[in-house]
Amino acid sequence: MRRNRIAVLVATATATAIALGATAVPAIAVSAITVPSSHTSVRTSAPHAGKAAALQKAIDGLPDSAATAAQVRYKDMDKGLRWSGASGESDVRTHTPVKGDERFRAGSITKTFTAAVALQLVHEKKLDLDGTVQHYLPGLLPAHYPDVKVGQLLNYTSGLPGGDTRGTPKTPDWDKGRYTTWDHRALVQAGFGKPMEFTPGTQQHYSNIGYNVLGLLIEKVTGRTYEQELRDRVINRAGLKDTYSPGTSFGIKGRHTHGYEALKNADGTTRLVDTTEWDQSETWASGDLITTTADLDRFVSALFAGRVVPQQELKLMFTVPRVPQYENGKPAVYGSGLARFQLTKDGPVYWGKTGSRYGYLNGFAATQDGKESLIYSVNSTDAKGEDASPDSRVGRIIAAGVGTPSA
Template identity: 80%
Template structure:
């Protein structure tokens, strides 16, 4: 169903919550790591064993204060490994198996970019075509021309709308049952001036990819969800991946997300954030998937089986511009991120994503020979500490892709 305005479905809905000790460390089977690994004949057994041990250690001890569950998959010349730990639901204490669905957040952008680049290959979209040409009246008349390529690589300069309160603020979850109509979502920030002249800076945000969602619908005459399903999900065979639309639930077996909040007594209260209307992110962040599907998608994408090779080059090309409000060079391409964990070390390409209660990501070498996929049910998914080098996710990434 197309959405062209904001509709509050349940303005008085209250988040479900559960109180736990700040550092949960269950001795039951649900807190142990369930893992499988196979070292390949060409790799030294000691190196493969060390990597498997590092991955297992990185996700051990869940549920804990920082996260309630984790699912990880690693694939390389040296080892194939998958592991899961924690609980899918703190009320039932059911152990994670490793094939549960979760909210992928901004990983959705990689899928959206793949659809848009297919349309570029088919000449239904032009990289140098403008939003004003395709969708007249969408942008304010005083905004400069914004090109499709600038939406893809975050150099459009378009201001994004404030669709929710800041994390941990008193009203942080008040919009969880609000449905945003797509055009209203895109135009929510257009009362503000352009952030910069298009093509001169890079600012990572959701706005460009939600505009791409509208462009996809305009040039195909079908919904974004239909195009995503037919062009990517079904083409690659992703059986557990889908866009939920305005459905606040996650279908099938899935992990629950929790956000840790301080209560009046100084303790920690975990709010169950699993049910949430994802229309506030739409084409930039509403996808639901599994680690197995993400691993399959990454392999197919990097091998050129999703986006034709000519357009795929854009996904491995970072624009030569500084980042917004910084002199640092840009790191985002069209749908991916350039990742270099150590100076002079190997370069990986991937994408991360977060929704309340969920932090996920994938990364791989450009030839696809080595890849890592993770989903962690972080209790502070919007906090900087959750992705710091010494965090659980930092340790997972270094265990899988570090030297």
Template identity: 50%
Template sequence: MPRTASLLAAVLLAGVVAGPSALPAAATPPDRAPAHLAAQHRNPALAAAIAGLPGADATAALVRVGGDEGVWRGSSGVHDLRTGRPADPGARFRAGSVTKVFTAAVALQLASEGRLDLDRSARSYLPELIPASYGGVTVRQLLNHTHGIPAPDFPGTTVEEVYAHRFRVHDAEDMVRSATSKKPEFAPGEKQHYLNIGYTIAGLLIERVTGDSYEHQVARRVLKPLGLRDTYFPGTNPRIIGPHNHGYQTMRLDDGTVGLRDVSVWGATDAWAAGDIISTTADLERFTSALFQGRVVHGPLLEELFTLPEVTDFRSGKPAAYSVGLSMKVLGGREVWGKTGGRWGYNAAIASTRDGSRTLVYSVNSTDAKGQDMNKVAENIMVAVYGRP
């Protein structure tokens, strides 16, 4: 099925795209918080984590903390560097790999309906696309990154080169062909290597077993039932529809100097079912709560989200950290499950304790969202909410 045409219209017809709801900022005494900071309840650690924006690491941050242990809402920074007006706390943003949680949820729903078998080979569903050399890869291995399929080839190696190709439209099937034309990184199920390609194939599997577009299936099964009206898939449109805070990336500029370039307009077809979703902190908080309460994935299959494969990481040799859809870290002495995401100019995350007692959603307009290390502002937010590793 060709993936070059925009599928935004299908999502619009599903009735899930609407203008972002206005989220009024709660008043904060000026002597208690930096400029542009708004929070419903005082939390000095969180306020400090997002203070001083824009700065070297980020230009804006939006945070929502929920659960039985307390609620906090905060925003800091600017909508854009040109005007310097305060960041919009209800803004849409690119959530990157948080998309994988939506993809995994739909795959698990289909598995519960008997339409997708997690232990069956992906090739048995897509025999014309997946070669025999990858015939042993199962659906579950796609979803928990133990498949051994390498990444496809993309143009450019530096951020400047990638930026030059930002409007290029990538076809999902072509990406799979590029990846599977190479030798496996390891035998299926032996290691774990976090890559997008498994979820690109998962998106195609969803389309094959439903006879419907991936986007419409997520809209029908997750977005519409949960009322996530500000969440949508951009298709081939490189712009964020509706109010959004601008994203910036440090790179070499046209005059040869290094500085910040506005990268808010950037195509995401290279990520598709692995990382192209656009959302808000309010929508992602609603999704996170519903997911951890078992209202998105039901019954025994819910445990797939919280089961780590007993293998080691392909690169580091450390124990696997990714389940189906989520990842796990021990923070402040307890397990925290969630998913981070990064698109140029934007870092995002959803997280929760297993019992849902403390949830977190953030969007950070990072100045190096694809950097090797976690963005400092995002890291400080995580530590303020859950504690240190």
């Protein structure tokens, strides 16, 4: 497969992309994925058959028009329950059943891993939460931008504008740059022709930009690549076996689920486009990770137990700043690398992270003590458009695992 490489020159503002021809992507008619029954494997422990049945029902019936596969893990240590299940096909062309240990693109779950690396460096005093991007990386930000602190990058309150590195979902240029390799510094600077969104520290806006800047900071203060630091500080420390950063490779190593995007044809029919191969440099430290549900389970357990980030800095992951959200004025929900959510008014508080790439919709949630957790990966055919509404596949998985949101 041919790949376009961009070493982008930034003149304070925008990255210049070199548009070359890309190889056509194979398409599959949606009708081709319809099969009479799903492939499901389940592991559970008695006497919690009700929870297991609900989780299995949530992933049953795949593939269908909305998703081709799902992998889920759930545990409740207080109740002695562990469950894992898989449904659907890892490849709809070969009808290969999903076993539950396939790799997938984690998307923005990568941010939790990046935050863990950065917070270790804070503990080691190689980074200072009150230190500025301008101090560590002079010349990276436009001269007229105000000081942006490391802590503000971590909790999404930096106000930095992000660049538009890809097309909008469902538009003709939706796969623009699929085989484009972005220079990391150029990726960060791609949106700097825009003004700051708000004064740093005054609002919260979830986006990729802050975590890609953190990737550059990690490299600057350690003298090593982001990928090396992530491997040694998080992946190896947590004992993860199938997790890695792909770098400039656009494929996925080993056994993995294929991702698909459903697109409308001119005659009104729908086709699936295989999105598995994709250069992830457009997300880098904010979204390029490849992993498995088993590895995410290990990671969440190790992280929440304080075995990845020292306890003093771990508290920052569970600390949400008292500022409004940029989009809607509601209270902020993100700490450093984790989001706080409560499904019912008096129910338990969960901490977690979601992530999506075309063809992959994933997430994890756990109580702060780590005793209860839910991990899922769904190969949604509209991963950039599907939400977690109760009638969606992800919504049903969340409801079966940790409860249905109240009105």
